[in-house]
Amino acid sequence: MSSLGQALSRSRLSRPDAIRALKSPLYELEVSVLVIYTGGTIGMKDSGGGLKPEPNALYKFLHTLPILHDEQYAEDTKLYERYPEFTLVLPLSKQKPRVVYTILEYSPLLDSSNMTPDDWAKIGKDIEKYYEQYNGFVVLHGTDTMAYTASALSFMCENLRKPVIVTGSQVPIYELRNDGRDNLLGALLLAGQYIIPEVCLYFYQKLYRGNRVTKVDAESFDAFTSPNLRPLASLEVDIKIDWDIVLRPETLDKFTVSTELNSNVGVLRLFPGITTDTVKAFLQPPMNGIVLETYGCGNAPERPDLLDEIKKASDRGVIIINCTQCLRGTVKATYETGHKLYDAGVIAGGDMTPEAALSKLSYVLAKDLSTEEKKKMMSQILRGEMTGDLVGPKRSLSDSRFIQVIAKSLSSSCKEELDAIGDALTPSLACAAAKVGDIEALEAIRKMGSDLSMADYDGRTPLHIAACEGHLKVVEYLLSKGATVYARDRFGDTPLCSAVSFRHKDVVKLLRKTGAHFSRDEMVDAGMKLRSLAESGDLEGLEILQLAGVEVARTTGCE
Structure with a gap:
């Protein structure tokens, strides 16, 4: 029998039964969200x-x-004593856990028309400052420049592993008829109850990738659209997440926010009869980057005078990105007029929105790189801002011979039933592979289109299992394929809790390096456990908790 088969033959995967230190009776019920209220x-x-x-x-x-x-819940649980000032709590929904949210209000509050890159940097710094204290973030923002802010934050937030959701409303929340209450409620539920590690924009029951949206209506509640990418989630009778298109950071690097932005960027929209002097003036220093809005699939007037000015600017280091004026579609060199632009040094912007292209330029131009390296970076997909081979071809689980044999024994044959069987079995298969350290099996499961963050019947992911077993290479592999360090099983444990419980030091170090941390409640419980470990002289236990981010000296009085 193979190692994977041996693992499957066991009745239950590993559970930390003996060491259950980090547990709060309320934690399984609560998650915390920071609401950054900008205006x-x-x-x-x-x-x-x-x-x-x-x-x-x-x-x-x-x-x-x-x-x-x-x-009533706030009073019964002494919520105001356990959380910072300006904290509220949502009623319990059928999707647990309960969402507790704290409002950080800016002063002064801004109309979004007055937003600048400095304000984006402030929001980014606050997300970074409070990153380990909250499960997710909601940014309340005006709608006029919301798409710009969502795009900018998506590039600024590097190695993001928690949801950041920008939302607002068309009508003030105080009005009888308004969209603010539903938008805020939806954003809070998504930020608190789902691990969607992207900067998103939520509006009118739809969750969009933040750098894919544009505002299309000044008077409708349905004010935003994502022209070239379907929504990540929809909130109707049920909450439906399209996990196939949710991006995950495939890196071991920790979350950071890059607040350095270049403001010498602009948007030049071509129009019939545009003069050479207009283009020349726009391209002059200190301009470093231009979003050139062209016709159709990237076409411009085939005029030597215009093309010459564009080439001169490109030759002196101005980065020019070609985006279409059309709401939908991709810039490509179909016509000769498009080819002429590329010959002049213009970079194809694919199906990026102008908001995303401008934000990306501002982000990339601030990097300490050569001009050629910056141009290369602009043509690459950084945060799913344009369509490309983000995932690559996948086989369907319904194509698996193993699944088909099981389906036959159950008299199932249609694709929907095959997919349902695959969805039910795959998490346990992946967890079993993680149990025995079988990276080859995990890679095969991933290539069949499976998300390696999927949970089994106990809510445990392959990363939980690998952390329990101390399989460092498996943990490293899973993290490099986008596995989340923040998933909680039905017992409330994260992979970090599992690694601490079984005292796997190297795994704890790696998880911490990737951004794993204890929650507010777990820190309180860890403090109580520390005293017990100190009294019993358990130096190894103290070391493990210290590696996990608990300040041993301050908590126990040890020096």
């Missing part, structure tokens, strides 16, 4: 001269809304 229509009131943000009003109002705050 925007959602919190505006009529000042007599038009709508404007009103400081300190949003929290007080949300406190009165039963759909967005469960006061």
Whole structure:
């Protein structure tokens, strides 16, 4: 029998039964979300001269809304003593756990029309500052420049492993008829209850990749669209996540925010009869990067005077990205007029939105790289901002002979039933492979189109199992394929908890390097466990908790 077969023959995969130190009775029920309130229509009131943000009003109002705050639960569980000021809690939904959220209100609050790259940097720094304290982040923002902010944050947040969701509303939340309550509620549920490690934009029951959206309607609640990529999730009768297109960081590097942005970028939209002087003036220093909005699939007037100015700018280091003026479609060299632009040094922008292209330029141009390296980076897919071979061809699990044999014994034959069988069996197969350290089997499962973060009947992922067993190479492999360090099984454990429980030092170090950390409640419980370990002289236990991020000296009084 193969090693994988031996693992499958066992009745139950590993569970840390003997060492169960890091457990809070409330933790399985609660997750925390930080709401960064920057301003925007959602919190505006009529000042007599038009709508404007009103400081300190949003929290007080949300406190009165039963759909967005469960006061009885807050009182019964002493919520206000356990969390920072300006904290609220959602009522319990059928999708557990319960979402607790804290509002960080900016001063002054901004109309999004006044947003600048400095404001993007501030938001990014706050996400980085509070990254280990919250399970997810919601950014409340005005709709006018929301697509720009979502795009910019997507590039600034490097190695992101938690959800960051930008949302707002078309009508203030205080109005009788408004979209703010549903948008805020949906964003909170998604940020708290699902590990979607991307910067997203949520609006009108749809979750979009942040760098794929554009605002298309100034008067409808359905104000945004993602022209060239379907939504990541939809919130209708049920919450449906399209996991096949959710991106995961395939790296062992820790989360960071790159706040250095180049402001010498701009958008030049071509139009019939545009003069050479206009183009020349626009391309002059200090301009470092241009989004050139062209016709159709990337065409421009075939005029030597225009092309000459574009080539001169490109030759002196100005990076020019070709994006279509059309809402949908891709820039490609189908016509001779498009070829002429590339001969002049222009880079094809694929199906990027102008907002994404501009934000990407600002991000890339700030890097300490050569011009050629920056151009290469602009043509690469960094955060799923344009369509390409992001995933590559996959076989369907329904093509697997193993699945087909099982299906035959169950008298199943249609594709839907085969896929259902595959979805049911694959997590256990992957966990069994992780149990015995079979990376080859895990790679085969991944190539069949499976997400290696999928959980088994106990909510345990292959990363949980590998962490329990101390299989360092398997842990490293899973992390490099996008496995999340924040998944919790039905007992409330993360892979880090599992590694700590079984005292696998190298695994703990690797998980910490990748961004794993204890939650607020786990830190409290770890402090209690530390005292017990110190009293019993368990130096190995103290070392493990210290490696996991617990400050031993401060908690125990040891020096």
